[in-house]
Amino acid sequence: xRQVRRRYMRxxxxxxxxxxxxxxxEAVQKVTRHLYGVHGLSNMSPLLIEFDEEKQAGILRCxxxxxxxxxxxxxxxxxxxxxxxxxxxxxxxxxxRSLRALEKAEP
Numbered sequence: 001x002r003q004v005r006r007r008y009m010r011x012x013x014x015x016x017x018x019x020x021x022x023x024x025x026e027a028v029q030k031v032t033r034h035l036y037g038v039h040g041l042s043n044m045s046p047l048l049i050e051f052d053e054e055k056q057a058g059i060l061r062c063x064x065x066x067x068x069x070x071x072x073x074x075x076x077x078x079x080x081x082x083x084x085x086x087x088x089x090x091x092x093x094x095x096x097r098s099l100r101a102l103e104k105a106e107p
Contacts, residue, residue: 005064009092010099013056015085021051027080032073
């Protein structure tokens with residue numbers, strides 16, 4: 001069996017209030033299921049690897065063949081819970097290590 005190739009996205013949540021890891025993960029799952037259905041959700045297999053609740057930034061993993069659809073899903077998010085929010089993708093990489101190194105290099 002062939003190994004699954006993945007892409008990792010560094011994302012940032014912009015909103016008036018802070019969100020927990022669970023709220024962000026649930027919003028990503030919900031909007032992806034809404035746009036692409038259960039089959040699309042399982043093909044993309046999004047997973048919030050880590051999320052810093054202070055900085056409102058984290059790393060999301062998805063399938064490399066469905067990267068465009070995943071980015072579209074994130075752009076479609078306009079609210080998390082009851083308040084307005086936006087998720088922007090800052091960088092995409094093939095490894096978590098490079099995203100973490102970029103985070104440490106930033107002031």
